Amino acid sequence: MSASTVQKLALPALIAMVVGSMIGSGIFTLPSRFAGATGVYGALIAWVIAAGGMLMLAFVFQTLAARKPDIDSGIFAYAKYGFGEYWGFAAAVGFWLGTCVGNVSYWVLIKSTLGAFFPVFGDGNTLAAVLVASVLVWAFHFLILRGVQGAAGINKIVTIAKIVPLLLFVVVLLFNFDGQIFYDNLWGGPETEKTFGSIWTQVRQTMLVTVFVFIGIEAASVYSRYAMKREDVGRATVIGFMIVTSLLVAVTVLSFGVLPREEIAAMRAPSVAGVLEAMVGPWGAVFISVGLIVSVLGAYLAWSLLAAEVPYLAAKYGLFPKYFEKTNEAKVPVNALLLTNIIVQVFLVVTMFTTYAFQLALELTSALTLIPYLLVAAYALKLAYSGETYEKDASARSKELIIAGIATVYAALMIYSGGLKYILLSALIYLPATLLFWRARKDAGAQLFVKSEAVLFALIAFGAVIALWSLATGRITV
Numbered sequence: 001m002s003a004s005t006v007q008k009l010a011l012p013a014l015i016a017m018v019v020g021s022m023i024g025s026g027i028f029t030l031p032s033r034f035a036g037a038t039g040v041y042g043a044l045i046a047w048v049i050a051a052g053g054m055l056m057l058a059f060v061f062q063t064l065a066a067r068k069p070d071i072d073s074g075i076f077a078y079a080k081y082g083f084g085e086y087w088g089f090a091a092a093v094g095f096w097l098g099t100c101v102g103n104v105s106y107w108v109l110i111k112s113t114l115g116a117f118f119p120v121f122g123d124g125n126t127l128a129a130v131l132v133a134s135v136l137v138w139a140f141h142f143l144i145l146r147g148v149q150g151a152a153g154i155n156k157i158v159t160i161a162k163i164v165p166l167l168l169f170v171v172v173l174l175f176n177f178d179g180q181i182f183y184d185n186l187w188g189g190p191e192t193e194k195t196f197g198s199i200w201t202q203v204r205q206t207m208l209v210t211v212f213v214f215i216g217i218e219a220a221s222v223y224s225r226y227a228m229k230r231e232d233v234g235r236a237t238v239i240g241f242m243i244v245t246s247l248l249v250a251v252t253v254l255s256f257g258v259l260p261r262e263e264i265a266a267m268r269a270p271s272v273a274g275v276l277e278a279m280v281g282p283w284g285a286v287f288i289s290v291g292l293i294v295s296v297l298g299a300y301l302a303w304s305l306l307a308a309e310v311p312y313l314a315a316k317y318g319l320f321p322k323y324f325e326k327t328n329e330a331k332v333p334v335n336a337l338l339l340t341n342i343i344v345q346v347f348l349v350v351t352m353f354t355t356y357a358f359q360l361a362l363e364l365t366s367a368l369t370l371i372p373y374l375l376v377a378a379y380a381l382k383l384a385y386s387g388e389t390y391e392k393d394a395s396a397r398s399k400e401l402i403i404a405g406i407a408t409v410y411a412a413l414m415i416y417s418g419g420l421k422y423i424l425l426s427a428l429i430y431l432p433a434t435l436l437f438w439r440a441r442k443d444a445g446a447q448l449f450v451k452s453e454a455v456l457f458a459l460i461a462f463g464a465v466i467a468l469w470s471l472a473t474g475r476i477t478v
Helices: 011-022 026-035 040-067 074-083 085-115 127-144 148-175 179-184 196-204 207-214 231-255 261-265 271-280 282-316 334-351 357-386 394-418 420-444 451-473
Strands: none
Touching (some): 011 231, 026 040, 026 207, 026 231, 026 261, 074 085, 085 127, 085 282, 085 334, 127 282, 148 231, 148 271, 148 282, 207 231, 207 394, 231 271, 261 271, 271 282, 282 334, 334 357, 357 420, 420 451
């Protein structure tokens, strides 16, 4: 059997990759994160906005997979072909570093979960927590080196295993649902602020959380080169999205029907464990904690695969140095995987010096990943506006123009909602990362920047300087 045959993924495997990538640590923290920001009304509005925006993004990925079948790893290649080399690089780095920081959040949450039983792990950012996480990072490194197909097979099994405790949690919520408690939790904030005018402020506080739990929607697109059938890429994206959205909304909203909002907000991560424990007793916390660890390890596996693909494919597109094109006998991009795990290791060490390690990792991941999302949506908007690829089916142009427009506005709105802090921190990460682009352009003997790219780089450099100044003066804290 040839290597190319072994590497192909059917529709169920692609769906499992999407679901496995999206269901990770975030869903287990939703009750307290939402309860701390808003009530039922705000939660419903937030999910309508998030699900609507992300559904449009899912349709964008589906459309681009069909209209640009020759573009693999679309998450950054679309930006390259749509706007230029450095824009493509920016999308690649945003997605890649977003996955790296997201992987760090998984380890922080695992150790925080274990910290409820073994105090030495604290909130997931103690020295012991970082040391154990580091060992596991490199254990997964050598597992993935054995091959993408084997790791994808493990991911299918783990995806099923992690959905089971979440479904049980939802069933128990339904049986313990109290209409009066739910009614009391309709509003968020103090009694004096129970007005619809205050809802938007509350909703804004949940936006980066909703982005984080939807990250992974592009998994099938990133793995498009492994798909048996090209049309399965779009199908897997939409089907996976619908499965995950149903779980996210159920876990968040139904939790408001079992405990007062203030009690849920005060729970330590993972708050799903605390809610279940309140309903069924201590075994509930243990059960969810085990499910969380399985879930997060599975998500980490999927995200490690995704992260390593980006430098590898970016190198093939000339956006990263050729060094990252190297693969082993199992077709795994060894140098890309190595650099990815070195970055994860560095961020793990950084968590020891942050007060809210998980929250920082979650929100920084969202901010970084929104940049390539915005560029992908903008590329779809550009295609529909110009009419490129619509020569034979002009009737679809208006509908897809609207979808791409909504997706573009949504991504821009999420970046704005996240606040200036994460925009500046993203710039601080982008600036040194540009050395990779410089090296790639030098190897190719090509000009570093064209005019629009020089403007983008200048904005990044300016933002990075402001970020350094803000960190030094305490205006930004981590």
